Amino acid sequence: MLILGIDTATDQVGCAIGGQDGVLAHQHLLAPRRHAETLAPQIEALCALAEVPLARVGAVAVDLGPGLFTGLRVGFTTAVTIASALEVPMVGLTSLDLLAHAAHLTDRLVAAAVDARRGEVFAALYRPVPGGVQQVSGPTVARPEELASELQARNEECLLVGDGARRHRDVFAGVDHAHLAGPELAHPSAAVLVALAHARAVREEFVAPRELSPLYLREPDAQKFGGAA
Numbered sequence: 001m002l003i004l005g006i007d008t009a010t011d012q013v014g015c016a017i018g019g020q021d022g023v024l025a026h027q028h029l030l031a032p033r034r035h036a037e038t039l040a041p042q043i044e045a046l047c048a049l050a051e052v053p054l055a056r057v058g059a060v061a062v063d064l065g066p067g068l069f070t071g072l073r074v075g076f077t078t079a080v081t082i083a084s085a086l087e088v089p090m091v092g093l094t095s096l097d098l099l100a101h102a103a104h105l106t107d108r109l110v111a112a113a114v115d116a117r118r119g120e121v122f123a124a125l126y127r128p129v130p131g132g133v134q135q136v137s138g139p140t141v142a143r144p145e146e147l148a149s150e151l152q153a154r155n156e157e158c159l160l161v162g163d164g165a166r167r168h169r170d171v172f173a174g175v176d177h178a179h180l181a182g183p184e185l186a187h188p189s190a191a192v193l194v195a196l197a198h199a200r201a202v203r204e205e206f207v208a209p210r211e212l213s214p215l216y217l218r219e220p221d222a223q224k225f226g227g228a229a
Contacts, residue, residue, distance in 0.1 A: 001019050001020070001058035001059060001198075001201055002017060002018070002019045002024075002052060002056055002057050002058050002059075003017065003018060003019055003057070003058065003059045003060070003061050003091070003194050003197050003198055003201060004016075004017050004043070004054070004057045004059075004060050004061070004079075004082065004194075005017070005018075005026075005060075005061040005062070005190045005191070005193035005194035005197060006039070006043070006060070006061070006062050006063065006075045006078060006079045006190065006193075007062075007063035007075060007095070007098070007187075007188050007189070007190045007193055008035045008039060008063065008067075008071040008072060008074050008075030008076075008078075009063045009064075009065045009066070009067025009068065009071060009072050009075065009095040009114065009188060010067055010068060010071065010095065010114060010115065010163055010187050010188065011030055011031065011032040011068070011071070011115075011163070011187070012028055012029065012030050012031070012187035012188075013028070013029050013030075013031045013034075013035055013038045013039055013042060013071075013075075014026065014027065014028040014029075014187070014188070014189065014190035014191075014193075015027055015039070015042050015043050015046050015190050016046070016189075016190035016191045016193065016194045017046055017047065017050050017052055017057070017194065018191075018194045018195070018198065019058075019198060020198065022195075023191045023194050023195060024050040024052065025046055025049040025050035026046070026189075026190050026191040026194075027042055027045065027046050027049070027190075028187070028189070028190065029042065033070070033071075035070065035071040035074040035075065036070075036074045039074060039075065039078055040078070043078075043082075054082070054086070055086065057082070057086060057088060058088055058201075059083075059088050059089050059090065059091060059197065059201055059206065060079050060080075060082055060083040060086075060088060060089075060090050060091075060209075061079075061090065061091040061092070061093065061193050061194060061196075061197035062075060062076055062079035062080075062090065062091075062092055062093075062193075062212070063075060063092075063093060063094070063095050063098060063188055063190075063193060064076070064092040064093065064094050064095075064212065064213075064214055064215045065094065065095055065122075065214050065215040065216060065217070066094070066095060066096070066114060066116070066122035066139055066141070066215050066216060066217045067095050067114055067122070068115075068116075068117070069216065072214050072216070073214065076212075076214045080209045080212065083209045084209050089206030089207060089208060089209075090206065090207055090208070090209050090211075090212055091196075091197040091200050091201065091205070091206060091207070092207070092212045093193060093196055093197065094124075094139060094215055095112075095114050095122070095188045096112040096114065096122065096123070096124040096138065096139050096162075097112075097124075097133075097135070097196075098188035098189060098192050098193055098196070099112040099114070099161045099162045099185065099187075099188055100112045100124070100126040100133045100135075100161065101132055101133055101192055101196060102161070102185055102188075102189055102192050103133075103159055103161050103181060103185055104128050104131075104132050104133045105128075106128060106159045107128060107157075108128075108156075108157040108158055108159045108179070109125060109126070109127055109136075109151075109154065109156055109157065109158045109159070110125070110126040110127070110128065110133060110158070110159050110161060111123065111124075111125055111126075111147065111151060111158050111159070111160045111161070111165065111178075112124050112125075112126065112161050112162050112165075113144070113147060113160060113161070113162040113163075113164030113165040113168075114162050114163060114164045115162070115163045115164040115167050116141055116164065116217075116218070119143060119144075120141055120142060120143055120144075121141070121142060121143075121144055121147060121162075121164035121165075121168065122139060122140070122141050122164065122217055123138055123139065123140060123141075123142055123147050123164065124137060124138025124139040124140070125137045125138060125150075137150075139215065139217065140217070141217045141218050144164070144168035144171040144172065145171055147172075148171050148172055148174065148175050148178075151172070151175045151178055152174075152175050152176060155176065155177065156177060157177045157179070158175070158177060158178045158179065159179050159181055160172055160178055160179065160180050160181060161181045161185040161186075162185070162186065162187075163186045163187060165180060165181070166180065166183070166186050
């Protein structure tokens with residue numbers, strides 16, 4: 001079964017396609033506030049790169065967030081529309097899970113932090129386990145200082161991943177035993193999304209498009225302040 005993965009929870013727009021033979025192709029592009037105009041052409045280019053027509057897709061995986069409201073809405077709506085049109089099931093995973101799984105080879109506690117703007121981050125903590133990671137707290141929305149205080153209180157080796165960690169690196173620099181991951185772990189990966197979704201597909205852990213919903217964690221900026229997130 002071929003799986004199309006779509007991730008637009010952050011400033012990065014990503015899509016990937018793959019199945020039992022691994023990820024066939026993936027594309028990731030930083031496109032702040034341009035998710036709507038970028039995603040459809042990117043999916044078309046992805047299918048051409050993989051030499052796979054969209055009609056062959058047997059499931060659609062999507063990043064459910066948390067993340068920036070407008071980008072998340074674009075990706076989620078596109079994924080549901082494609083799945084409904086093809087009459088195929090879906091798999092949903094969170095942006096924080098994707099970030100943590102990309103760092104699963106570490107032996108440290110993993111703190112995934114997505115930039116939530118307004119001086120906040122969406123965050124969750126994970127511990128590496130054989131074959132992946134296990135969530136130990138979150139997801140939640142918090143000020144970076146609050147996350148830094150929790151990490152300091154834990155007093156253990158920690159790897160910080162996500163664009164929220166990088167944006168507030170000065171705050172986390174004061175945390176003992178905390179290490180900031182490189183830019184390759186700043187955004188969720190659509191390739192990781194497809195790989196994790198395939199593992200669920202093997203176990204037939206699908207849902208219908210109508211059964212999924214985005215994970216926003218808070219009201220959109222547009223509703224509170226009159227500007228898009």
